[in-house]
Amino acid sequence: MNNYQSARQQYSFEDIYQQYTPLVHGMLKRLHIHSNHEDFLQAGYIGLWLAYQHHDSEKGPFPAYAFLRVRGEMLTMLQKDANYYDRHSFSSNDQEPAQVRIETESWMPDVDTLAPYLNKLSDREQRWVIAHAVHDQPPRMIAANYNVSVETVKGWRKGALAKLRKYVK
Template sequence: MNNNQSARQQYSFDEIYQQYTPLVQGMLKRLHIHSNHEDFLQAGYVGLWLAYQHHDGERGPFPAYAFLRVRGEMLAMLRKDANYYDRHSFSSNDQEPVDMAMSESWMSDVDTLAPYLNKLSDREQRWVIEHAVHDQAPRMIAAKYNVSVETVKGWRKGALAKLRKYVK
């Protein structure tokens, strides 16, 4: 491949696809991906397509660029999956995802919350009561206590971390 020409100028995507299929498949092994192979292969081929579309021969050789784009798409998908599983838990009965925010709805009144509130700071207790009992959003809680929304999010983060340890 001529270094000054883009991949599109020299080859059709079908040729690139055939030539770089081992790269995409090998990236699964390189990134230690053991499940959802078809989804990750698709992400890899999307990366290959993006590399084909955006390659500029003036900026460097296509193989290195293709490697980076394929790897980048697969890593992005890994991050998305990790974030999804961090934010959702699965019930043992039906294996359907349960949103963590919704699973806290059992805390409906202050009496139910009392044993848990003892483990929290005053500010974290405020967040739990305002959120769980009064169903207030962070911006509403911030306005009520005359603090920033980021401060309220800090209360939430601390409260949830402590509650998760206590509930487990």
């Protein structure tokens, strides 16, 4: 057997808190945490509490277990923060995409504006131009509306763009 006793058998949590505060603060430096100190300190103290609650003296001494739990809670929080910032982009120009979208919609052509160009196209190519340019529909939606494949709609697009390029030049 071993000579270790459970931390709960020897000390109150207040004693453990006082004794292991340097460990929690030192872990901030060891993990190079430069922001959100209070949040990470809280995570460290939660790790210390969990170590205090779950320590099994048969598996080893409390100091090593406390070190692992404090470090583990802080690393978990670092990982969660990293995942959050990876998945949520923050920008000082958060309003810019909405403004661009509004400006784009304000100059969207109508059928009357496109009429001179539509005369040069086949019926199917005209369908694509109107659905795409006027109604801003993607190929899959146009295909569903006319009960054709997406590849067929892409063919309409290819033909329409080729003819329009010749006409515009």
